[in-house]
Amino acid sequence: MGTGIFLQTTLNGLMIGGVYALVAVGLTLIFGVMKIVNFAQGEFVMLGMYISWMLAHFAGIGPYEGLAISAVIMFLIGYLVFRLLIVRVIGKKDEEFILLTLGLSIFLQNAILMIFSADYLTVTSSMKDSALSFADLTLTLPRIIAFSVALTAVAVLTFLLQKTDTGRAMRACAESREIATVLGINPMRSFTLAFCIGIALAGIAGVLLTPMFYVYPGVGTLFNTTAFVVVVLGGMGSVPGALLGGLIIGIVESLTGSYVSLDLSQLGTFVIFLIVLFFRPSGLFGKRT
Amino acid sequence: MLEINNIVTGYGDMKVLDGITLSVAEGETVALVGSNGAGKTTLLRAISGLIPVWSGNITFNGQDTTKLPAHELPALGIAHIPQGRGVLAQVSVYDNLLLGAYIPSAKSRREESLKEVFKIFPILEEKKTHLGGSLSGGQQQMLAIGRALMSHPKLMILDEPSLGLAPIVVDSVFKIIKDISAQGVSILLIEQNLVEALAVSSRGYVLETGRIALQGKSADLFNNDAVRAAYLGL
Numbered sequence A: 001m002g003t004g005i006f007l008q009t010t011l012n013g014l015m016i017g018g019v020y021a022l023v024a025v026g027l028t029l030i031f032g033v034m035k036i037v038n039f040a041q042g043e044f045v046m047l048g049m050y051i052s053w054m055l056a057h058f059a060g061i062g063p064y065e066g067l068a069i070s071a072v073i074m075f076l077i078g079y080l081v082f083r084l085l086i087v088r089v090i091g092k093k094d095e096e097f098i099l100l101t102l103g104l105s106i107f108l109q110n111a112i113l114m115i116f117s118a119d120y121l122t123v124t125s126s127m128k129d130s131a132l133s134f135a136d137l138t139l140t141l142p143r144i145i146a147f148s149v150a151l152t153a154v155a156v157l158t159f160l161l162q163k164t165d166t167g168r169a170m171r172a173c174a175e176s177r178e179i180a181t182v183l184g185i186n187p188m189r190s191f192t193l194a195f196c197i198g199i200a201l202a203g204i205a206g207v208l209l210t211p212m213f214y215v216y217p218g219v220g221t222l223f224n225t226t227a228f229v230v231v232v233l234g235g236m237g238s239v240p241g242a243l244l245g246g247l248i249i250g251i252v253e254s255l256t257g258s259y260v261s262l263d264l265s266q267l268g269t270f271v272i273f274l275i276v277l278f279f280r281p282s283g284l285f286g287k288r289t
Numbered sequence B: 001m002l003e004i005n006n007i008v009t010g011y012g013d014m015k016v017l018d019g020i021t022l023s024v025a026e027g028e029t030v031a032l033v034g035s036n037g038a039g040k041t042t043l044l045r046a047i048s049g050l051i052p053v054w055s056g057n058i059t060f061n062g063q064d065t066t067k068l069p070a071h072e073l074p075a076l077g078i079a080h081i082p083q084g085r086g087v088l089a090q091v092s093v094y095d096n097l098l099l100g101a102y103i104p105s106a107k108s109r110r111e112e113s114l115k116e117v118f119k120i121f122p123i124l125e126e127k128k129t130h131l132g133g134s135l136s137g138g139q140q141q142m143l144a145i146g147r148a149l150m151s152h153p154k155l156m157i158l159d160e161p162s163l164g165l166a167p168i169v170v171d172s173v174f175k176i177i178k179d180i181s182a183q184g185v186s187i188l189l190i191e192q193n194l195v196e197a198l199a200v201s202s203r204g205y206v207l208e209t210g211r212i213a214l215q216g217k218s219a220d221l222f223n224n225d226a227v228r229a230a231y232l233g234l
């Protein structure tokens, strides 16, 4: 019985960890390529949730059916934010992007608050209550879908980065904007793409979460903290690091929540965070300096 | 082919180059020598569009490139091998080479280019899955040159390729530069290694604190007393 609960809790955490990983991969991609920390990453998760809610509410399109549409909308929102705001802080002092993205986070929360009020909204899916069971373990379908889609998205991104010219160009920019330039790469193009993909991933995560979470203007802050912890844990700029970090944090949070106290579920996260950084200051996959 | 016309540039409001005029003709190898801090790298960065030119202009094959964005120059046929080689340390040798053929005209024939480069530098094929940063200094220089060749440049600009290399490796690097030149590629070679640089080039310029102090046939420069005194301690 004891091991049954343990396994169940671990599995639940792993599934949610996949979504954390997705948010963090977006954040780490933006940081890796552009050297900009997007403090509004969680708010883009929140926007993804609202887009999903709107699709369901106004067009009757469920979260999973509308996933691709939501992803495209988020990509375009990312593009708009990049052109209007982010371009201004590329290559500038760190304070500039910190202020800009922090400000953006506050702006987005309040804009959504103004439009949708602070009400808790829900998005349902016909699959919401379906579950798969084997032995005495049960996994709800939304968790399984969230986990599978998140991992697929990370796999696609990894393929893009490793095996395509566009991805190689992004990696070149990540390492040196100047070297990339003398090779004929337009760094601004790589930056734009990295940012839009990073935002789209946050949006996809938001959509995947809607059947499990309430949708409200402040929901993004939950994911902001988690995503930063995951990115630092995995090593700033490392996609595999963010993936592994996300899964670890998902499991740790779930275990702490059920074995210690639900209120303290983030405590376990920070304990693991401190332990890992104590032994590996630049994170699991970080480049040692 | 490359015409630099009285350019002035620098960093912030610090002037580094004060009216440089220099040219490289089709198929020619030109050496640019000068001591530390003379402004050699700054000149290359200006040619490659990495820093803005304050006044004067640069043309390449008749086209004014002074105001072109830096990333558009490789497609015109300019390959710039930066000081310190510019190898991407976190990227595999293979991907470094593929990135050399990023421009569209080179992308279409990159498989054959890759074969050619591996023929010149077999070590790169052996180490193609290794990260660029894991190679030795000499191997990194080969990777930097190989990567530049992947773009089939008309003009190759090298910034102190011999810097920090063992003498025997330096010899092979200069031999490779000669081979590349023999294939008709124009070369602008920046060096502090005066003897080797003047040996592979037909003409040379001596840069001193932002101005061209001397220029002429490499053989003449080599026999110039002032040059010998300043660079060879003779």
Ligand SMILES: Nc1ncnc2c1ncn2[C@@H]1O[C@H](COP(=O)(O)OP(=O)(O)OP(=O)(O)O)[C@@H](O)[C@H]1O
Pocket: B011, B016, B034, B035, B036, B037, B038, B039, B040, B041, B042, B043, B083, B192
């Ligand atoms: N990024 C920079 N910002 C400000 N000043 C710079 C910068 N790079 C170089 N300088 C200054 O410009 C001058 C010329 O430097 P440059 O690197 O062009 O010299 P160099 O001839 O290439 O020297 P070396 O042989 O050491 O490579 C030096 O006084 C240097 O301090």
Ligand SMILES: [Mg+2]
Pocket: B040, B041, B042, B083, B159
């Ligand atoms: Mg230099």
